[in-house]
Amino acid sequence: MKDIEYILDFTVHLGREMLFAGANLERVNETMERVCKAYGLHEVSIFSLSSTISVSAKDADGDTKSRQVSVPGAAIHLDKLRRLYNVAHKICDETPSPDKLQDMLYESVMVPSYNKWIEMLGFLIAITTLCRIFGGRWQEVIVVALSTVIAFWISRPLARAKLNRIITNIINMFITTAIFFFTVWIGFTTEMMAMLTSMSLMFIPGVPLVNSMRNILCGNEMNGILELLKVILETLTICFGVFIAYMLFGRWYTW
Amino acid sequence: MVENIELIVLSFLASIGFAIVFQVRGKDLLVAGLGGAITRLFYIIFMAFIPYRILYAGLAAIVAAFYAELVASKKKTPATVFLYPSIIPLIPGDLIYYTMGGLVLSDTETFTRNGIDCLLALVGIAVGFVVASTITFYIRKFAFNKESH
Numbered sequence: 091m092k093d094i095e096y097i098l099d100f101t102v103h104l105g106r107e108m109l110f111a112g113a114n115l116e117r118v119n120e121t122m123e124r125v126c127k128a129y130g131l132h133e134v135s136i137f138s139l140s141s142t143i144s145v146s147a148k149d150a151d152g153d154t155k156s157r158q159v160s161v162p163g164a165a166i167h168l169d170k171l172r173r174l175y176n177v178a179h180k181i182c183d184e185t186p187s188p189d190k191l192q193d194m195l196y197e198s199v200m201v202p203s204y205n206k207w208i209e210m211l212g213f214l215i216a217i218t219t220l221c222r223i224f225g226g227r228w229q230e231v232i233v234v235a236l237s238t239v240i241a242f243w244i245s246r247p248l249a250r251a252k253l254n255r256i257i258t259n260i261i262n263m264f265i266t267t268a269i270f271f272f273t274v275w276i277g278f279t280t281e282m283m284a285m286l287t288s289m290s291l292m293f294i295p296g297v298p299l300v301n302s303m304r305n306i307l308c309g310n311e312m313n314g315i316l317e318l319l320k321v322i323l324e325t326l327t328i329c330f331g332v333f334i335a336y337m338l339f340g341r342w343y344t345w
Numbered sequence: 346m347v348e349n350i351e352l353i354v355l356s357f358l359a360s361i362g363f364a365i366v367f368q369v370r371g372k373d374l375l376v377a378g379l380g381g382a383i384t385r386l387f388y389i390i391f392m393a394f395i396p397y398r399i400l401y402a403g404l405a406a407i408v409a410a411f412y413a414e415l416v417a418s419k420k421k422t423p424a425t426v427f428l429y430p431s432i433i434p435l436i437p438g439d440l441i442y443y444t445m446g447g448l449v450l451s452d453t454e455t456f457t458r459n460g461i462d463c464l465l466a467l468v469g470i471a472v473g474f475v476v477a478s479t480i481t482f483y484i485r486k487f488a489f490n491k492e493s494h
Contacts, residue, residue: 171426291441307472
């Protein structure tokens, strides 16, 4: 394989891993371009969406090559993202032999994630404190904590079964909203807004929502609009879960 | 006052919680939490003086982005690591709720009004990020040029 092929292979895979870990599109493009230029490639052309990356470049011999990869849906992993940025910087500074690039990428991608209990603790801290921020009392916080645990354990097998996120959102929001209606009905809670808002933030993709707006404003309109549509669709499914619960158990609570 | 302090502490905790979910590790968790607290503090201050959500949310987003850039340059990490958890206090939860309520109850007026407000708040936050990242880009460029001369 020629050097340019190793470099382009590395570049598109680096971009894919960065997008997958939650990086902003413009930073990913900038990083891929810097890597290509560090190795003396010119006429670098990058086309990327949140689902596809395509890179082409020309080497010193005038040989042009291109690579394209698809990107799976993002799963934010900021520690992995930090390592990927660091490896990109290191490569730009030191320009190691192109055939070693894939190994360096592999090492930086192999980052352990928190175990399920710590991850659940993270959700519990985040969602219960949001519930307090939105005006929930301790009763609401307890119910939201319980619902967070339930939603967390429901989501895991559904994610493992690779069930569409839309279905997962509907199931989760239906169950948790039904719990909220029930606790209001028995008189344990009253602040539906605090419970429902904090719980929906467990599923609303807040970061992609802001990123999509940022992309639209920064000139990546196509990607921004696609991302925004995806986020709106996911948010609508959350509403749909709430709607089904309201249809079935709405008599327990006057909205 | 006490309510505001409680809000700041809660924002600190919420940002730490989301930072764990986003797989931030070690001391960076506290730094991310501090970002949430600072963002909330400025959000409260701006909200007291400015009547428009798009403006005060945008200004608080600028503070969050500057904080993330500053810490990232000190720790030699990407700003995103601190930016994502720091923006949690800015998410317009109340507007999301009312928009959702309008949709569920087929109340077009509530849905439209809150939906537009929600969108404007998000535009404000996004503009805040763009402004902050543009300014830091030029500061870095200026500093780099100064160093190389």
